[in-house]
Amino acid sequence: DSGVTQTPKHLITATGQRVTLRCSPRSGDLSVYWYQQSLDQGLQFLIHYYNGEERAKGNILERFSAQQFPDLHSELNLSSLELGDSALYFCASSVTGYGNTIYFGEGSWLTVV
Amino acid sequence: AQRVTQPEKLLSVFKGAPVELKCNYSYSGSPELFWYVQYSRQRLQLLLRHISRESIKGFTADLNKGETSFHLKKPFAQEEDSAMYYCALQAGTALIFGKGTTLSVSS
Numbered sequence: 540d541s542g543v544t545q546t547p548k549h550l551i552t553a554t555g556q557r558v559t560l561r562c563s564p565r566s567g568d569l570s571v572y573w574y575q576q577s578l579d580q581g582l583q584f585l586i587h588y589y590n591g592e593e594r595a596k597g598n599i600l601e602r603f604s605a606q607q608f609p610d611l612h613s614e615l616n617l618s619s620l621e622l623g624d625s626a627l628y629f630c631a632s633s634v635t636g637y638g639n640t641i642y643f644g645e646g647s648w649l650t651v652v
Numbered sequence: 653a654q655r656v657t658q659p660e661k662l663l664s665v666f667k668g669a670p671v672e673l674k675c676n677y678s679y680s681g682s683p684e685l686f687w688y689v690q691y692s693r694q695r696l697q698l699l700l701r702h703i704s705r706e707s708i709k710g711f712t713a714d715l716n717k718g719e720t721s722f723h724l725k726k727p728f729a730q731e732e733d734s735a736m737y738y739c740a741l742q743a744g745t746a747l748i749f750g751k752g753t754t755l756s757v758s759s
Contacts, residue, residue, distance in 0.1 A: 541695060541697075543695075570745070572746065572747070574749075581749065581750070581751040581752055582696075582738060582749040582752070584746045584747065584748060584749075587745050587746050589745070594745050595744055595745050595746050597746060627693060629695070629696065631696075631747075637745060640698055640701070641698075641747055642698070643688075643695045643696040643697070644695055645694065645695045646693075646694075646695060
């Protein structure tokens with residue numbers, strides 16, 4: 540158990556819908572990362588938050604957004620869902636973000652039908 | 653541009669055989685490199701990082717700056733080593749991953 544908690548574990552939704560994925564980082568970790576894992580694209584970095592502020596953006600679509608709250612938990616919002624958004628979404632956390640080990644959660648399986 | 657390349661999608665070996673999973677990187681700064689392992693689409697687990705120079709589960713990796721490589725090696729593969737292995741580069745605050753190599757160890 541890495542200490543990073545993600546909910547829900549599985550989610551099935553229809554095209555055009557909106558979903559929210561939730562992540563609680565390890566106790567004491569200020570950085571939260573979101574990654575998308577799909578069969579064809581591999582592991583894609585989406586976004587990084589540190590202590591509530593966005594620090595880095597990767598290949599995140601405009602239909603997706605994220606935020607980190609004062610209690611350090613984070614949410615990834617995916618809207619206008621398409622079939623191609625079906626993937627495993629990982630949250631990860633680390634103490635600061637520079638030179639610290641990054642720990643991953645179990646992931647949220649999203650299936651868009 | 654920062655990039656991690658894992659040239660092999662799949663590596664199949666027999667139990668007891670040596671294993672080498674290849675990783676090459678492109679990064680203008682001083683690289684920090686990692687290997688992560690993923691069993692059956694579960695969470696990624698850190699296997700090792702180059703600065704700690706540890707050996708985990710018999711795996712080692714040496715950073716070769718001249719060849720910009722960070723290959724993962726194990727002298728004798730075990731069936732329980734079958735998994736997906738990702739090489740990752742710390743670029744700024746994010747980890748950039750390669751596409752991964754599936755290691756399949758059969759008896």
